[in-house]
Amino acid sequence: MSPLSTLLTPPPTRNHAPLPATGRAGRNLPAALGVAVLLIGGILASLLFYKTVFVGVVVVAVCGALWELAGAFARKGIRLPLPPLWLGTLGIAVSAWMVGAEAALGAYIATVGACVLWAFMDQAEAETGTPLEASAHDVPRTDAHDEVRRSRSVDAAAAVFAATYLPFLAGFAVLITAQDQGVGKAIMLIALPVASDTGGWLAGITLGRHPMAPSVSPKKSWEGFVGSLVATIGAGALCLWALGGPVPAGAVLGACAVVVSTLGDLGESLLKRDLGLKDMGTLLPGHGGLMDRLDSILVAAPLIYVFTLVAW
Secondary structure (H helix, E strand, C coil), X not given: CCHHHHHHCCCCCCCCCCCCCCXXXXXXXXXXXXXXXXXXXHHHXXXXXXXXXXXXXXXXXXXXXXXXXXXXXXXXXXXXXHHHHHHHHHHHXXXXXXXXXXXXXXXXXXXXXXXXXXXXXXXXXXXXXXXHHHHCXXXXXXXXXXXXXXXXXXXXXXXXXXXXXXHHHHHHHHHHHHCCCHHHHHHHXXXXXXXXXXXXXXXXXXXXXXEEECCCEEEEEHHHHHHHHHHHHHHHHHHHHHCCCCHHHHHHHHHHHHHHHHHHHHHHHHHHHHHCCCCCCCCECCCECHHHHHHHHHHHHHHHHHHHHHCC
16 A cells, blocks of 8 residues: 555554553553653643644644544544545634634535535445445345445545544634633643543542443543542633633633543543544554544533633
């Protein structure tokens, strides 16, 4: 397979052995901390240097996450139309940055339409389904056509899901950054999910006894959820105080962010379980792939954007 083919049609993602865990952390703590410091440092540098650079970081991260998602879906014979998804990611981000929410919504609708059209015009889905030529000898022609239609429909539905889950939700992060005090608000967008993950992880490994959803994510516990709640309420109040906003509203925002971040994390865990994957990728040692880090931030972005419009 040529590099271009691999880029546009990634092979099915394979499970890789994780780095050796250290202590009760459940992960390789030095690697995880090192990668986290590099990621947060790079994001802060892009925000403080020039906000437009941060928009570029968002686009690159989402395009990389789409590539990971395409490889994960390939395990089930589902093809994501990466070219229109990548172009749509850029269009949504630029529209949100240059014009606003209405333009970003229009770019999202155009992206969905282009992805559905691409999926139904793409003849290559027969390679992952039942080939029309091969099945024509065994089943009636109408059944063969039904198989092809089913494959195209699944690809189209997966494309709509991908466009909504990644570029559309990421557009809210760009809208937040484009506001007044956008740098501080963007930092808050990252700080709240990080506080939720960190507080939940610390409480989970020290006090975790009661699983929250053992069939989906065995390591998540109700004690960890309480730890997430405490940490994120504190982070929300601190962020609003630093930005000159209403501190009590920041505490409420933190509590709401824990709920949506936890749901986002559980949703991605359910997706990975259905796909038979431990991690969406291996790009970030100690963390997994880009998708494994973006899940809670993406679902928190609409919440924080609406909060900045309504309560601040």
